Amino acid sequence: MALSAVHDMLRSDLEQVDRRLRQRTVNSYEFVDMAVRHVIEGGGKRLRPMLALLAAQACGYEDDARFDLAAAMELIHVASLVHDDVIDEADMRRNRETLNVRFGNKVSVLVGDYMHARVLAILVACGATEPIYRAVADATQSMCEGEVIHAYKADDFDITVEDYLNIMDLKTARLISCSCRVGALLAGADDDMVDAMGVYGSALGVAFQIVDDVLDLTGEQTTFGKPTRNDLREGKLTLPVMHARDNCSDADRETLRGFLFADERSAEDVDWIVALTQEHDGVGHAMALARKMSTQACDAVALAPASGARDGLLTLAASLVEREN
Numbered sequence: 001m002a003l004s005a006v007h008d009m010l011r012s013d014l015e016q017v018d019r020r021l022r023q024r025t026v027n028s029y030e031f032v033d034m035a036v037r038h039v040i041e042g043g044g045k046r047l048r049p050m051l052a053l054l055a056a057q058a059c060g061y062e063d064d065a066r067f068d069l070a071a072a073m074e075l076i077h078v079a080s081l082v083h084d085d086v087i088d089e090a091d092m093r094r095n096r097e098t099l100n101v102r103f104g105n106k107v108s109v110l111v112g113d114y115m116h117a118r119v120l121a122i123l124v125a126c127g128a129t130e131p132i133y134r135a136v137a138d139a140t141q142s143m144c145e146g147e148v149i150h151a152y153k154a155d156d157f158d159i160t161v162e163d164y165l166n167i168m169d170l171k172t173a174r175l176i177s178c179s180c181r182v183g184a185l186l187a188g189a190d191d192d193m194v195d196a197m198g199v200y201g202s203a204l205g206v207a208f209q210i211v212d213d214v215l216d217l218t219g220e221q222t223t224f225g226k227p228t229r230n231d232l233r234e235g236k237l238t239l240p241v242m243h244a245r246d247n248c249s250d251a252d253r254e255t256l257r258g259f260l261f262a263d264e265r266s267a268e269d270v271d272w273i274v275a276l277t278q279e280h281d282g283v284g285h286a287m288a289l290a291r292k293m294s295t296q297a298c299d300a301v302a303l304a305p306a307s308g309a310r311d312g313l314l315t316l317a318a319s320l321v322e323r324e325n
Contacts, residue, residue, distance in 0.1 A: 003319035006312045010050055013067065017049045020071040024122045025115065035103055035111045039078050042094045047208070048073040048179040050316070055183025055197045057309035058301075068126035069186055072119050072136070073179040079115035080143055080175075082108050087151075088234065116140075132182050139178035146170025154236070157257050161242055165206060172212075173205025192303065199300040200313065207293035207321050210286050213238035217274060218283060219324065232270045235260045239289070240282030241273060247280045290321045 007014070021040050027033040049070035056066045084090070085098040086105045092098060100108040123133060150167045153159050180201035184194045217240055219228045231238050237245070237260065245256055256276060259269045277283065297317040304310045 003315065003323065006050065006054075006315050006319070009308065009312060010053055013053050013070075014046055014049060016064075016067040017046065017053070017070045017074065020067050020122070021074060024068070024071060024125065025075070025118050027114075032111070032114065035099060035107060036115065038102065039082055039099055039111065039115070040075070042078075042096055044074075044078070044094055046074060047316075047320075048077050048176060051176065051179040051201060051204075051313075052183040054309045054312045054316070055180040055201075056187050057183075058304045058307055058313060059184045059187035059189040059193060059197075061183070061187030065126040066183065066186060068122050069128070069132070069182055070179075072122040072126070073175070073182070075115050075119050075122065076136070076140060076143075076175060079112045079119075082112035082115070084147075086112075087147075088230075090230075126186075128182075129185065132185050135178050135181050135185065139174045142170045142174035146172075146174075155261070157237070157245075157260065159237060159242075161239070161246075164237070164239065164242060168209040169202065169206055172209040173202045176205035176208065177201030196300050196303040200297045200317070203293045203297035203300065204317055204320065207290040207297065207317075210239055210290040210293070211321050211323060214240060214283050214286050214290075215323075215325070217241075217277065229270055229274070232273050233265055235262070235265065239286045240277050243282040243285040244273075244277045244280040248276060252276060287321070294318060294321045 018040075022037075025036050025040060027036060052070040052073050053066055056062075056069075081093065082099055085093055086100050086108050089100075090098050091101045098108075099111060103111075119136070123136065128136075146167050146169075150171060153163065153167065177198045178201070180197035181194055184197040189197075213231070216228055216231045216238065232241070241256075245253060248256070256273065259265055259273060262269070294317045298314050301310060301313045301317070304313075
C-alpha cells in the first residue's frame with residue numbers, strides 16, 4: 001500500500017474533516033473569513049488529521065466526533081504555519097503566497113491566534129475529555145517552547161545533534177504524537193495502547209522533520225510547495241549540514257561558519273554549503289536516522305490489532321521517509 005492509497009482509503013473521511021474545518025472556522029466578518037479560508041483551503045498533506053483518524057479507527061472508533069477532533073489537530077498545525085511564515089518572512093507556502101505576503105504580518109499573527117482559539121471550540125463540539133484537553137495543551141505548549149528554543153539557538157554554530165533533535169521533537173513531533181494519542185483516547189483505548197500510539201507519532205514526527213531538512217536541501221520547489229534551500233539562505237543549520245560540520249576539515253568548518261553567520265549569502269555560497277554536505281554524505285546520514293525512527297514507529301504500532309487502519313499507519317511510517325514533497 002502506497003501513501004496515495006492511504007489517502008484514498010481515507011478520502012471520504014478527509015472530506016468530512018475539511019468540511020468541519022470550514023464550518024468550525026466560519027466568521028461573520030468577511031475579511032476575517034477570507035483570511036482564514038486562504039489558509040485552510042491551501043491544501044497540504046493533512047497528515048495530522050490522517051493520523052488522528054487512523055489511530056481512532058485502529059482502536060475501534062468510528063463515530064463522527066473523530067472528524068472534529070481531526071480538524072482540531074489540523075487547525076493547530078496551520079495556525080503554527082501562519083506564525084512561522086511571519087517569523088521566517090516566507091513568501092510561499094503550498095505553492096501559493098503566504099498570508100503575511102497577502103495581508104501583512106499584523107493580520108497574519110491575529111489570524112493565527114484566532115485559529116488557535118477556534119481549536120478550543122472544536123474540542124468542545126466533539127465532546128473532548130479531560131485527557132484529550134491535557135494532551136492538546138501539552139502539545140501546543142511544547143510547540144511554543146520548541147520555537148522559542150530554536151530562535152534562541154539560531155546563532156549557535158556548535159549546537160549538538162541531540163539538542164537539535166530535541167527542538168525538532170518539541171516543534172514538530174509532539175503535535176504529530178498528540179494526533180495519534182487523542183485518536184486513541186477518543187476511542188477509549190487502554191493506557192498501553194494510548195502510549196503506543198504516542199510513541200509511534202513521536203518517532204514518525206522526528207523522521208518527518210528530518211526528511212523536511214533533506215528536502216529543503218535537495219528538493220524541487222515545484223514538488224516541495226515552497227522555495228528550497230531556504231534554510232541555507234537564512235543561515236540555518238539543519239541535520240545534513242550539521243553532519244558535514246562535524247566531519248569536515250577545520251578550514252572548511254570555519255568557512256561554513258562564516259557563510260552561515262554572514263548578513264547575506266550568495267547563490268555561490270549556498271552551492272558551496274550544499275557541495276560540502278554532499279562531500280560528507282550529510283543527506284545519507286540524515287536519511288539513515290529518519291529510516292531508523294520510521295522503524296521505531298512501526299514497532300510501536302504493532303501493538304494494535306490487525307486492521308486496515310493499522311496497515312495505514314504502518315504505510316505512513318514507511319512512505320513519509322521516502323516522499324519527495
